Amino acid sequence: xxxxxxxxxxxxxxxxxxxxxxxxxxxxxxxxxxxxxxxxxxxxxxxxxxxxxxxxxxxxxxxxxxxxxxxxxxxxxxxxxxxxxxxxxxxxxxxxxxxxxxxxxxxxxxxxxxxxxxxxxxxxxxxxxxxxxxxxxxxxxxxxxxxxxxxxxxxxxxxxxxxxxxxxxxxxxxxxxxxxxxxxxxxxxxxxxxxxxxxxxxxxxxxxxxxxxxxxxxxxxxxxxxxxxxxxxxxxxxxxxxxxxxxxxxxxxxxxxxxxxxxxxxxxxxxxxxxxxxxxxxxxxxxxxxxxxxxxxxxxxxxxxxxxxxxxxx
Amino acid sequence: xxxxxxxxxxxxxxxxxxxxxxxxxxxxxxxxxxxxxxxxxxxxxxxxxxxxxxxxxxxxxxxxxxxxxxxxxxxxxxxxxxxxxxxxxxxxxxxxxxxxxxxxxxxxxxxxxxxxxxxxxxxxxxxxxxxxxxxxxxxxxxxxxxxxxxxxxxxxxxxxxxxxxxxxxxxxxxxxxxxxxxxxxxxxxxxxxxxxxxxxxxxxxxxxxxxxxxxxxxxxxxxxxxxxxxxxxxxxxxxxxxxxxxxxxxxxxxxxxxxxxxxxxxxxxxxxxxxxxxxxxxxxxxxxxxxxxxxxxxxxxxxxxxxxxxxxxxxxxxxxxxxxxxxxxxxxxxxxxxxxxxxxxxxxxxxxxxxxxxxxxxxxxxxxxxxxxxxxxxxxxxxxxxxxxxxxxxxxxxxxxxxxxxxxxxxxxxxxxxxxxxxxx
Numbered sequence: 190x191x192x193x194x195x196x197x198x199x200x201x202x203x204x205x206x207x208x209x210x211x212x213x214x215x216x217x218x219x220x221x222x223x224x225x226x227x228x229x230x231x232x233x234x235x236x237x238x239x240x241x242x243x244x245x246x247x248x249x250x251x252x253x254x255x256x257x258x259x260x261x262x263x264x265x266x267x268x269x270x271x272x273x274x275x276x277x278x279x280x281x282x283x284x285x286x287x288x289x290x291x292x293x294x295x296x297x298x299x300x301x302x303x304x305x306x307x308x309x310x311x312x313x314x315x316x317x318x319x320x321x322x323x324x325x326x327x328x329x330x331x332x333x334x335x336x337x338x339x340x341x342x343x344x345x346x347x348x349x350x351x352x353x354x355x356x357x358x359x360x361x362x363x364x365x366x367x368x369x370x371x372x373x374x375x376x377x378x379x380x381x382x383x384x385x386x387x388x389x390x391x392x393x394x395x396x397x398x399x400x401x402x403x404x405x406x407x408x409x410x411x412x413x414x415x416x417x418x419x420x421x422x423x424x425x426x427x428x429x430x431x432x433x434x435x436x437x438x439x440x441x442x443x444x445x446x447x448x449x450x451x452x453x454x455x456x457x458x459x460x461x462x463x464x465x466x467x468x469x470x471x472x473x474x475x476x477x478x479x480x481x482x483x484x485x486x487x488x489x490x491x492x493x494x495x496x497x498x499x500x501x502x503x
Numbered sequence: 504x505x506x507x508x509x510x511x512x513x514x515x516x517x518x519x520x521x522x523x524x525x526x527x528x529x530x531x532x533x534x535x536x537x538x539x540x541x542x543x544x545x546x547x548x549x550x551x552x553x554x555x556x557x558x559x560x561x562x563x564x565x566x567x568x569x570x571x572x573x574x575x576x577x578x579x580x581x582x583x584x585x586x587x588x589x590x591x592x593x594x595x596x597x598x599x600x601x602x603x604x605x606x607x608x609x610x611x612x613x614x615x616x617x618x619x620x621x622x623x624x625x626x627x628x629x630x631x632x633x634x635x636x637x638x639x640x641x642x643x644x645x646x647x648x649x650x651x652x653x654x655x656x657x658x659x660x661x662x663x664x665x666x667x668x669x670x671x672x673x674x675x676x677x678x679x680x681x682x683x684x685x686x687x688x689x690x691x692x693x694x695x696x697x698x699x700x701x702x703x704x705x706x707x708x709x710x711x712x713x714x715x716x717x718x719x720x721x722x723x724x725x726x727x728x729x730x731x732x733x734x735x736x737x738x739x740x741x742x743x744x745x746x747x748x749x750x751x752x753x754x755x756x757x758x759x760x761x762x763x764x765x766x767x768x769x770x771x772x773x774x775x776x777x778x779x780x781x782x783x784x785x786x787x788x789x790x791x792x793x794x795x796x797x798x799x800x801x802x803x804x805x806x807x808x809x810x811x812x813x814x815x816x817x818x819x820x821x822x823x824x825x826x827x828x829x830x831x832x833x834x835x836x837x838x839x840x841x842x843x844x845x846x847x848x849x850x851x852x853x854x855x856x857x858x859x860x861x862x863x864x865x866x867x868x869x870x871x872x873x874x875x876x877x878x879x880x881x882x883x884x885x886x887x888x889x890x891x892x893x894x895x896x897x898x899x900x901x902x903x904x905x906x907x908x909x910x911x912x913x914x915x916x917x918x919x920x921x922x923x924x925x926x927x928x
Binding site: 261266310311 | 543546577578594595597598601607609611616619620621622623626627628630634652653834835836837838839840
């Protein structure tokens with residue numbers, strides 16, 4: 190009897206637990222949708238060029254949940270989003286396909302882009318060009334200025350502007366994603382461990398290259414330093430890079446006025462970029478010089494107007 | 504032991520029915536179906552209106568009420584704003600569910616998003632919304648009540664009875680013709696005074712001579728011949744939602760109550776304030792010249808000459824014809840925000856509380872070289888603002904004086920009391 194009672198009790202509780210778990214699995218998306226939204230030509234282009242081949246979602250319509258509520262911002266314009274989509278495809282996705290193969294791009298390139306029209310302004314005059322989250326999502330800002338950029342600028346000036354405000358941002362954020370998947374070694378953060386300045390990077394003088402940083406922002410912390418080095422390297426020509434190194438060399442004298450023991454800025458940058466080069470080669474099988482050449486060639490095509498950035502007809 | 508087992512077994516069996524899922528349905532449709540159906544109704548209603556809709560729009564800061572005319576198709580919205588009814592722009596919109604039914608203007612439209620677009624000078628833009636919760640839909644009047652997701656301000660969509668361009672031209676004609684800084688009316692033996700600030704479309708109203716605690720500030724938009732308030736408000740037992748203008752008698756009225764126009768004493772017009780002044784500080788210890796230039800017409804000025812590092816914004820209270828000068832951000836460096844901080848230079852205290860500042864009214868508005876005296880605006884309860892300091896903040900913490908950001912006084916300090924005398928050229 191005791192056994193029967195044990196069994197009865199066990200069965201009863203088991204039944205209880207089973208009968209209480211007959212709920213459908215949680216859907217990842219709301220079941221309440223704006224089903225009336227029709228797919229336009231741009232949506233179809235994105236599906237064909239990004240979603241189907243790479244599983245990349247390119248969100249250009251505003252969604253509050255994707256945005257950073259700490260900033261006041263506005264949606265992207267469709268006109269700007271179309272240009273940005275073409276730039277991401279031609280200058281980034283296709284470049285990585287060419288250098289590292291489509292499986293690399295499919296495997297690691299961010300799976301979601303979220304666009305906003307303006308920059309994310311801070312209260313101190315600085316503004317954010319883009320952010321990366323969790324190895325999957327990149328937020329790109331300033332989209333609404335793109336049509337104007339193409340109207341007003343051309344040639345090298347256009348290329349430099351696109352690099353500085355848009356394209357470098359994608360490579361910079363993608364670098365963070367790669368670093369999150371495979372970390373770089375501690376020797377990078379030990380090259381200039383004592384001169385990172387956190388948020389005060391914008392208050393420093395202009396001799397950041399003399400201190401061994403490729404940009405002023407690179408001084409904030411080692412992760413940004415790494416991402417700035419790689420992204421600046423691959424979006425610029427070898428001549429531009431050499432000019433930065435020469436500048437670093439000449440600025441070293443200024444830095445040594447305050448710190449006589451400061452190392453040579455050129456040598457510091459060269460040490461760091463070698464670590465970056467080895468990381469990309471050993472962790473990802475990518476030669477950063479080849480990547481630089483491919484991106485440079487493609488940027489020249491954009492500067493020369495050889496790439497149609499406005500058409501989404503399929 | 505056996506007893507305990509019996510109890511467990513009985514308890515388990517008793518609990519079993521609690522998992523039965525036979526709750527009676529109150530509605531014929533599921534919550535999701537009802538939400539989808541509501542959104543479909545809203546879309547159908549928006550598209551069906553022949554002339555489209557007015558949107559009474561209330562951004563959070565600076566500009567209280569303004570009017571759009573919108574026309575919807577199934578996928579897109581075309582917007583016109585009262586600032587230039589001849590220009591329109593089309594973009595997409597979405598109706599979706601995000602903790603509430605939401606109308607979102609989800610791709611950029613320079614007209615529709617003008618109050619939400621930030622810049623390096625206005626990092627919070629003008630606080631305008633472009634995503635709204637749908638809070639009410641009156642099927643008879645077709646009024647759709649919206650609440651801005653960021654500002655929480657109430658904005659309202661109403662069907663238009665004529666083309667949007669023509670409607671907004673009527674609004675502008677009324678705006679130009681109506682010169683009404685203040686009005687008064689008696690309700691149940693109490694005399695009330697209403698001061699309209701046409702620059703930022705707000706009105707302060709309360710019993711005559713009442714302190715600021717007893718007055719209400721209500722926001723409004725202009726229609727072709729009315730002031731329509733953001734929310735209804737009450738005076739005594741009368742409720743007001745929209746005042747109609749009688750041009751012949753220069754009066755507003757609603758529900759049998761008439762507010763007759765009057766000109767407050769010491770009233771200085773926006774145009775009279777433009778130009779050069781001698782600013783005196785430290786109760787006459789020092790003086791220098793400043794210039795008030797237009798910042799936002801009828802709403803605010805920039806003060807040039809106070810400092811080489813910044814030009815503060817001085818508000819214009821169009822209802823009373825006077826200046827308002829409040830704590831404001833004037834710059835920053837790194838993580839530091841530089842503010843112009845209200846200062847009680849007699850007691851030696853400063854504050855970084857928003858809204859604290861001074862009010863500048865004319866001693867005698869009948870003379871060309873009128874004198875403006877600045878006095879505390881009453882927001883800072885513990886002390887009285889009479890001067891200014893350039894101060895730095897790190898988030899919500901004080902980070903000390905910005906001693907290198909000097910004013911024309913020669914330091915980061917501008918001690919009270921302050922007056923400004925108009926220079927007659």
